Amino acid sequence: MPPLDAKPNEIESYWLPFTANRSFKKRPRLISGAKDMHFHTPDGRKVLDATSGLYCVNAGHCREPIVKAIQEAAGRLDYAPAFQFATPEVFQLSSQLALLAPGDLDHVLFANSGSEAVETAMKVALSYHKIRGEGARTRFIGRERGYHGVCFGGISVGGMVNNRKAFGNMIGGVDHLPTTYNRAKQAYAVGEPDWGAETAEDLVKLIGLHDASNIAAVIVEPVAGSTGCIPPPKGYLERLRQITEQHGILLIFDEVITGFGRIGGAFSAERFGVVPDMITFAKGVTNGAVPMSGVMVRKGIYDAHMTGPDYAVELFHGFTYSGHPLAVAAGLATLRLYKDEGLFERARGLEKPFADAMMSLKGLPHVADIRPIGMMCGIDLESVPGKVGARGYDALERAFFEHDLYIRLATDTLVTAPPLIVSESQIGEMRDRIAALLRALA
C-alpha cells in the first residue's frame, strides 16, 4: 500500500452522484458542519436548510440525543452478523415501528437505503404470491414521474425518464399508471387537488389487459417527492386501495420521503386513511444520521412465509448491514426525539403557515405552479426555452452562494421540506430568500 498522502488532495477523483460534476468542480458547494436548521460552510457561512438535507433530517441537524446514542453504540458493538443473529435493540426498534405503522403492518425487514427497501418490497411481493400458489403474479405497476430509487427494480417501476433512459431494458413485465399531475386542472392547489382521482381508473384498464392473476403489486409514492412534490388527488389513494384489494394485488406505498412527520403522522398512510400492504421507509427513520431503511409488511404476508421446516431460511433476502447496530441506535434515539418533542404534531401545526408562505411566492418571476402539502412544497419554474434545467441550476447555485439557502432541485422545480423544528420566522426567512432569488434569476 502506498503512503496515503502520496497524492495531493484534489477535486477530480470523486464522481458526485446525481450532480452536474463539471459545473460543481468549477465552483464546489462545500458543507463542513451542521446544527439544527443550518449547514456550516468551510468559509464560515451559515446556510439555512430548506429541504432537510435530502428530506431526511426531520429533527434538525446534529441533535445531541442522536449523536450520543450513535457514539455509545459505536463503542459498545461495532457490528453483529445480520443473518441468524440479532441484537436486543433491533427488536426494540422493530416493535416501535410496528406500533407506528397503520393497520397490521407489524413486521419489518431492514435495509440501508430507500433503493434497497424498494427492491426488498418487490421481492417480498413476488415471494408472497409464489408461496400462496399464485406464482404467475409477477407483473408490477408503477406510475409516471414516480421515484423508487436507482436499482433495477426501482427504476423499472419508477417513471422519471432521466433515471431510466440510459439503462436498457430494466426488469420486464412493468406498466405505469399515468401521473396524477395536470397543471391546467390543478395549478396552485393547496394540499390534495380536486382533479385527478379518475387517473386511478387506468389501473382497471391494465388489469383488463393483463388479468389480475398476473399482477403482483402496484407501487406508488403517496406524495410523489423527487419529481417535485405532487400531492395525490382527493380520493385517488382510496381508489387504488379498492381496486387492488378487489383483485388480490398488493399495494406498496413508498414512504421514503413521506414518512416520519413530513406529510402527517409517522407514515402518510395515516393522514390519507389508506392502509397499504407494505410501506417502504428510510431517511427520517434515523434523522439521516446513519443509513437505514426498511419495509413494513402486513402480518398476513409474514405469516404466509412461515412455512416449511423450522430450521430452514424462509426468505432468501437480506443485507450484510440490515439492522446495523449504529443505525438501530440512531433509529431508537430519533423516534424518541420525535416523540419527546412532539415533532409530528408540530409539523401538522406548521402546515398552514408553511403553505401560506410558499403560496405567497405566486406571481413572482418564473413561477408556474406551487404545490404545498404537509411540510413539503414544489415550486415549478418556467424552463428556459431549449435549456430545461438551466434555470433550476442557476437557482440552486445562487441560493447557496448569494442567499445562504440550501434548497433541493428537481430539474426546474424547487422543493422545500424544512426540518420539522423550523420556526415560523425561519419559514418567513426561507420564503424571503426564495423571493429574492427568483427576482435575481435570468
Ligand SMILES: Cc1ncc(COP(=O)(O)O)c(C=O)c1O
Ligand atoms: C420515494 C423514494 N423511494 C426511494 C428512494 C431511494 O432512496 P435512496 O436514495 O436512499 O436509495 C427515494 C430517495 O429519495 C425516494 O424518495
